[in-house]
């Protein structure tokens with residue numbers, strides 16, 4: 001069973017990939033809460049000689065995605081390590097091959113095939129094909145890179161003229177993704193007009209580890225494409241806004257947003273299974289899933305991030321109001337518990353969500 005075996009986490013060597021703080025935040029917490037477990041975790045950097053796998057009971061790949069497309073050298077290293085691990089009968093988490101299933105179009109094809117709720121996407125190589133593909137995907141689309149994250153260079157197509165302009169201005173190839181306006185769905189369903197879901201666009205994020213799901217955050221924004229940089233929590237965290245809140249401006253909005261986000265963190269949603277199926281369908285063992293909640297309570301998944309950004313709770317937006325330190329610690333403890341269970345050979349990681 002190798003219960004007390006080591007855990008090898010494969011990370012990018014210096015300068016070989018994008019760096020996210022998550023690993024350091026995680027390790028600091030594990031060192032504090034379970035030093036014996038921390039001592040069993042080793043790191044291997046891509047670009048260095050193949051690791052010694054003796055005494056290892058689990059290999060986890062913590063590498064930027066889509067791996068093959070963005071970091072081919074790291075992919076080659078990682079694939080070699082995964083092969084050696086499999087041959088030695090060592091369990092692998094987030095197989096390097098699966099780390100390439102997160103291009104926008106491949107992810108969409110897999111989820112569509114598995115009948116998981118998501119947007120259809122197509123790869124378009126030639127500007128002259130763009131207008132037709134947009135039409136085939138329903139006329140309203142998102143045009144963006146197939147491989148980049150973090151909402152970079154996203155173009156929204158609502159009419160033919162937008163498609164023609166995108167054909168002239170975008171760098172091809174592009175991914176064209178069917179657009180779903182979830183806020184419009186709330187409005188059409190006659191949802192309460194004062195609800196944040198009716199007034200703004202939203203996106204939720206949850207961590208998935210095997211069958212276990214843990215909510216992370218719920219953001220609202222005036223724009224369709226919601227991310228940390230444009231969400232209202234970020235706007236309301238600006239110093240001038242904070243002065244405004246003391247004078248009463250946007251205080252209700254701030255309070256409502258924080259309440260929704262806190263309630264989301266404490267929720268145990270019925271759709272958790274869908275998120276877990278989404279991650280598993282991509283061949284992944286853990287990921288942070290971005291999605292939206294529809295007026296009927298079901299979800300539509302936007303993406304799975306196997307290499308996710310998680311800052312320290314102190315650095316979270318509106319940290320104190322959102323109880324972020326405690327929340328991030330709970331998330332890290334949950335991840336550590338899942339990793340520990342996986343290293344002990346548990347096939348079905350128990351739902352350790354709120355064991356405490």
Ligand SMILES: Nc1ncnc2c1ncn2[C@@H]1O[C@H](COP(=O)(O)OP(=O)(O)O)[C@@H](O)[C@H]1O
Pocket residue numbers: 119142148149150151152177178179180181202203224225226227290291302303
């Ligand atoms: N098909 C879609 N229809 C409507 N909004 C979308 C769609 N796909 C993504 N979004 C919005 O864009 C945001 C960013 O998209 P996402 O797929 O998470 O990519 P990334 O975070 O890598 O840029 C999502 O959080 C969501 O708000």
Ligand SMILES: [Mg+2]
Pocket residue numbers: 150290303
């Ligand atoms: Mg995202």
